Amino acid sequence: MNGPKKEIPVCEICQQSANQTCGGCKLVYYCSKAHQKLGWREGHKFKCCAFKVQFSDTYGRHMVATRDIKQGEMILKEKPAIIGPRMSTAPHCLSCGKKLQPMKIKDVFDFYKCKSCNWPMCGPECEKADIHKSECKVMTDRNYKCTIKYEQADKAEAAYCVIAPLRVLLMRESNPKQYENIMALESHLEDRINTPLYVILKANLVTFIIQVLGLPFDEATILTVASIYDTNAFDVRCLDGTKRLRAIYVTASMMNHSCKTNTRHIYLGDDYNLAVIATVPISKGEMITATYTQTLLGTLDRRKLLRTIKCFDCDCDRCKDPTEFGTYIGSIYCSICNRPFSGGPEKRPMLISSNPLDEAAPWKCEKCDHFILSRQMFWGNNALSQELKKLKKDEPKEFEEFIEKYSQALHPNNHLVVQAKLALLQIYGNQKGHALSELSDHLLKRKIDLCHDLLEVADQLEPGWSRFRGTLLLDLQAVMAVQTKREYEAEKITREGAQDQLMESMTLLQEAANILRVEPEMRPTLEAKIQALTQLLESTE
Ligand SMILES: C[S@@+](CC[C@H](N)C(=O)[O-])C[C@H]1O[C@@H](n2cnc3c(N)ncnc32)[C@H](O)[C@@H]1O
Structure with missing residues (x-):
C-alpha cells in the first residue's frame, strides 16, 4: 500500500522501540511498566492529559484546557473509532481508501472488484483486509453484489452512503463498547430527518440495512448512526490527494467549533491516527x-x-464582528462612496453586515446611508464563486484578470479575491512552465506580494502555527531566495546584502519547519529545502 507509513514509537526513557502508551494522554510511549513509572515520577505527571470535557447549555460537551498548553504541543492523539468512504464519492477502495482507477478487463474499462461482494477495491490484498471482512460477509451471506461499474472518470456513486453506517452498526456485535461510545455522540437527527438527503437515506440506507441485508436494526437507529456520522466525522485526506475518507474520533469529537480556532489536526500513518496540535498558546x-x-x-x-452541515448557529467572536477582525473577508466596497474615490483601497468605505448573527440583516455602508439586502450579498457571492470555479487552474492570466475585473467592488482581502490569490500561488513557482527559475522578475515580486497579502489574512483568521501559515512561509522563503540569487548574480546587491536576505529566508524556513515537521510526510521536503538554502548561503560566502 502506498502513502504514509506507520510510525515506529520509541520509549520516552530509553528511546528503544516501545508498544505501551501512557494510559492518561496516550501521547507518549514506554517499553515497560518500569519505564512508565519512572517517566511519571520524572515529570510526565505534570504534562499528562491537557484537557477535560465539560458541559454547558450553550455549547453542549466541549473540551477545555486543564493546564497551559504550549504552541505546537500535541494535545491529543487518537485512533479512529470508525472510518469509511464519504456518502457519495467517486469509487475509492473500501479497505485502504485510495481513489480507484479503472483498468482494461476483457476490452472494457472497469475497476477491480471484490470477488465476494463485487465492491470496487484496489486488488486482492485490500479485498482480504480486516476492515472489509464483516461487511463483505453480511453482503455475501445475502447474495448481495454491488453494481457499481466504471462509466466515466470521477462519477460520484451514491451507493457508498451505506458503508460507514453499516460499519458502525456491525460494531454492536463485534465491539459493543466502541458502539456505545459512538452512539453517545450528538446526532441532530431531529434537525436532519426531513432534509432531502435524509429522505433519500430513509429510502436507500434503511432499505439496504433492513431488507437487503436483513439486519436487526430499526429505522431510527440506522438514521441516528448516519446523523452521528454527519455531525462528528472528520474529513480525512492524505497530502497527495489520493485518499479521502470520513472518520469518527470519539474523544476529538468533543472539540467544539470556532471560526478562529486554536488547534489544527493531522493524520498519522496508514492507520489515520488523529493528532491535535495547539496552533497558539492555550491558557488553562x-x-x-x-x-x-x-x-x-x-x-x-x-x-x-x-447551520446546514452541523445544525448550530455559531456566535463566536469572529461571527459577531462585522469586519471579521478587520480583514473584511466577507465585505464589498460601498458603490456609492467609491464613485470615484481618490484614496487607496484600504481607505474605501465598505459595506458590512448590520447584524452578522442575523443572515437576513441588511449590509450597510460604514460611512454613508447606502445599504443592500442580505440576499443580494448571497447572490453576488454565489455568482462570483461560480465564475471563479470555472477558471482554468493552470491559467494564471484568468485569475489575475478576475482580481483586476472586480477590484472596484472587492477588497483585496475579500474571500473571492483570497481564493484567486491562493490559486495564483499554486501556479507561480509550482506548476509546469511556471517554476520559480522560469518566472520573470516581475512575477517573482508578484508571488512575494501574494504571500505577504495572504500571511496578513492568516495572522487574523488562522493565527499562530497553522498549516496555512506554514505553507505560505515555505513558499515565501523559496521565492525570496531565488530573487536574492538573481539580484546578486546581476550585481544589483552586494555579497553582504545577499547574505542578509538569505538569512531572512532561512528564518522564515525555520519557522515553516517548526510548524510543519510534525507531519512525517513533510520532513524530507523540509530537510531538502534547508539543505538547498544552506548551500546557497555558503555559495555567497
Ligand atoms: C462534534 S460535536 C461537538 C461535541 C458536542 N458539543 C457534544 O455535546 O457532543 C458538534 C456539535 O457540537 C455543537 N457545537 C460545536 N461547536 C459549537 C459552537 N461553537 N457553538 C454551539 N454549538 C456548537 C453543535 O451542536 C455541533 O453540531
Missing part, C-alpha cells in the same frame, strides 16, 4: 476548538454552512 480553562468549516469564507457563508 480556555476552550480547545477545531474548525468545522473553511476559515477563508465570509461569515454569511460560514454560518450558513455550519
